[in-house]
Amino acid sequence: MVTSIGSRQFGRYILFHRKLRLEKEEIAWCRWVLALLENEPLGSNENGPAR
Known part of the structure; x- marks a missing residue:
């Protein structure tokens, strides 16, 4: 789990x-x-029969 915004994996983590x-x-x-x-x-x- 990524816990820091500064982590290199943070962007991937939130997108995942x-x-x-x-x-x-x-x-x-x-x-x-x-x-x-x-x-x-x-x-x-x-709505009745299809037309």
Whole structure:
């Protein structure tokens, strides 16, 4: 773990953690969408038929 801003690895460390947080958020979003799709009957559309 990098604890000092003066460390040569500090920039990589913070960018790695930013990327990790973005990936976790992406996974959470995908799970949310899957849950919506699993609860929606196939072929149903609140806005009527597709045009």
